[in-house]
Amino acid sequence: MTKGILYVVSGPSGVGKSSIIKEAMKRLKGFTFSISYTTRKPRPGEVNGKDYFFVDEKTFDEMVKNNEFLEYAEVHGHKYGTSKSFIKEKINEGFSIVLDIDVQGALNVVKQMRKETVLIFIAPPSYSELKKRLLNRGTEKMEDLKRRLEDAKWELSKINEFDYLIVNEDLNESINQLISIFIAEQIKTERVTEHLGNYSFFKFEEE
Ligand SMILES: Nc1ncnc2c1ncn2[C@@H]1O[C@H](COP(=O)(O)OP(=O)(O)OP(=O)(O)O)[C@@H](O)[C@H]1O
Numbered sequence: 001m002t003k004g005i006l007y008v009v010s011g012p013s014g015v016g017k018s019s020i021i022k023e024a025m026k027r028l029k030g031f032t033f034s035i036s037y038t039t040r041k042p043r044p045g046e047v048n049g050k051d052y053f054f055v056d057e058k059t060f061d062e063m064v065k066n067n068e069f070l071e072y073a074e075v076h077g078h079k080y081g082t083s084k085s086f087i088k089e090k091i092n093e094g095f096s097i098v099l100d101i102d103v104q105g106a107l108n109v110v111k112q113m114r115k116e117t118v119l120i121f122i123a124p125p126s127y128s129e130l131k132k133r134l135l136n137r138g139t140e141k142m143e144d145l146k147r148r149l150e151d152a153k154w155e156l157s158k159i160n161e162f163d164y165l166i167v168n169e170d171l172n173e174s175i176n177q178l179i180s181i182f183i184a185e186q187i188k189t190e191r192v193t194e195h196l197g198n199y200s201f202f203k204f205e206e207e
Pocket residue numbers: 011012013014015016017018019020133134136137168169170171172
């Protein structure tokens with residue numbers, strides 16, 4: 001069976017990754033979201049098993065020891081990781097999987113699974129707009145917010161390592177751009193021909 005595609009969406013905190021992904025996935029069928037594990041405490045409204053699997057440090061470290069993560073990283077002072085068994089299973093079953101992970105994690109995934117992975121960077125229209133979005137979201141204390149903005153500088157320096165770049169100015173346009181990438185990648189010649197197996201286009205000329 002043809003392997004699925006791993007869409008890795010990354011970019012600084014507060015740029016709009018989850019807003020774009022959630023809406024794109026509502027409008028498409030057949031896409032599965034990879035729910036990460038984290039040691040961060042849930043925000044109001046966040047649901048365990050839907051937004052994240054919220055675990056304590058001991059559980060997370062145990063999972064690292066047992067090699068249960070495809071990738072994991074310390075991001076803005078908390079630990080986050082992607083389940084290896086979930087990704088391997090789904091990708092082998094031919095599913096399209098969407099990951100919302102940080103830049104370190106994204107570069108780590110692509111090192112292991114270049115052929116299956118599509119790297120998408122979401123950038124803010126400006127640094128001040130990023131700050132505004134984080135402030136308006138109001139989910140972080142000032143100290144955490146400053147750290148996220150500081151970390152954004154390194155993350156933005158890695159844009160050129162990504163396959164696609166969406167500048168999230170207008171949310172609806174960004175959603176459409178993400179959907180376009182998802183669909184275009186599915187019909188890349190190498191993926192379609194791999195799916196068709198022995199099918200030959202030249203047969204038509206012979207008939
Ligand atoms: N194009 C946009 N214009 C204005 N506001 C936006 C836009 N896109 C997203 N936002 C707002 O910016 C805030 C941050 O968005 P979101 O939580 O989706 O970011 P994120 O990249 O997933 O953040 P994190 O990495 O911290 O999880 C939210 O309040 C969201 O409503």
